[in-house]
Amino acid sequence: MRTSLRALGAAFTAATTVATLSGVTLCTPAAARTAPAAREGAVGGDLLAGHGLIAPDGIKAPPKTTASSYVIADAETGQVLAAKDPHGQYLPASTLKTLTAVTLIPRLDKTKTVKPSQEACDEEGSAVGLVPKPIYKVDDLMRALLMVSGNDAANALAEAHGGLAVTLADMNKEARKLQAYDTVAKTPSGLDRPGQRSSAYDLALIARAGLALPEFRKYVSTKTAKFPAPKGYYEIGNHNKLLWRYPGMIGVKNGWTTKALGSFVGAASRNGHTIIVSIMHYEGSFWDDVAKMLDWGFAARGRSTPVGVLVDPVPDTPPSAKALPRSGPALAGGGATPIASGTPVAAVDRGGSGTVAAVIAGGVGLLGGLVWLVYGLARRHRRAGHT
Secondary structure: OHHHHHHHHHHHOOOOEEEEEOOEEEEEOOOOOOOOOOOOOOOOOHHHHOOOEEEEOOOOOOOOOOOOEEEEEEOOOOEEEEEEOOOOOEOOHHHHHHHHHHHHOOOOOOOOEEOOOHHHHOOOOOOOOOOOOOOEEHHHHHHHHHHOOOHHHHHHHHHHOOOHHHHHHHHHHHHHHOOOOOOEOOOOOOOOOOOOEEOHHHHHHHHHHHHOOHHHHHHHHOOEEEEEEOOEEEEEEOOOOHHHHOOOEEEEEEEEEOOOEEEEEEEEEEOOEEEEEEEEEEOOOOHHHHHHHHHHHHHHOOOOOOOEEOOOOOOOOOOOOOOOOOOHHHHHOOOOOOOOOOOOHHHHHHOOOOHHHHHHHHHHHHHHHHHHHHHHHHHHHHHHHOO
16 A cells, blocks of 8 residues: 555656545645655655645645645644645744754753853844843743744854754754654754755644643743843743734744745644644745634544644663563563654664664574574584484
8 A cells, every 4th residue: 555655656746636545635736846755654654745735535625825835733643634745845944943942941941041142142133132141041042032033042042052063963863853854953043054944744743842841832822021131121022923813822933034935833722622733935924824724623633534643752762771672562562662653664763763673683693593502402412422
């Protein structure tokens, strides 16, 4: 079944095609795209390798949008409800600040005092207005990062974490842990740089990881806050317009540059359920489209066939783990964290788990030991017969 899906995916790049596969409709335009070709075994499921609309049958289609790429997902189950070019790689703009926050919130003491450098204060683009004085806490800078998209705050947080190189290394390490393999961070702010990229799928993964952090949820849902100044404070307001007008909006992050165009990843809750929407490469104002996508997601969850899944992070390998895993039922029930359905083996291996390699190496070693054991017994038998 997977082989046939991949063959169809290759054929779709040549012309517009509509097909129904396991209750899911794929519609892929032949228009040229800048993102690379779909990979086999896409993270989250083979259907997500498609470049066009990926939607379930049997319910109303997702709302039309001019976004080049998007994902609508159920935050609790991880089910991807619909998507368009989910693994297409685009410039993330300030939505990359979600990865900055997810990386640094667990690593920095929020009460730590920070004195930004003049270079950090002078960063181009959106800014909260930092000055090179020790008047800021990490907590303040996180608000500035996620509420008003302060590029100066992003650089100041990187300095507090040991510098730009250390921060970027940890951000990219965090992306691999989350299985966000489409993402490469070259800045903590999201300002366009050669080689920097992400995808709608990865933004949804990162946002889901952020929502699991209480501090992240607090920052992205704050509408207004007091921000330190050399003499007192001033008020800052969240740039996420849906916080002000969409019922149940939790928040998260929007972004824009002239090259990236508009990008957004956000989440809202209704009746105890949370929907995540991420979009990339949107020309114009995307707020109304995002609101319609959220409405569609709430209507579709639990009533449609998912087209994929937001995979779980790669599990940490305990330091005391043995090289040779237990086999059979013992391995399945022995406390190991399973990789979510649809995750390719190659993706797990790149994440650093080494499980497949360990099994192969262990199997080869065991086979070699059995061969030597049989050989030794045969020699002893021969020697016993000749005495």
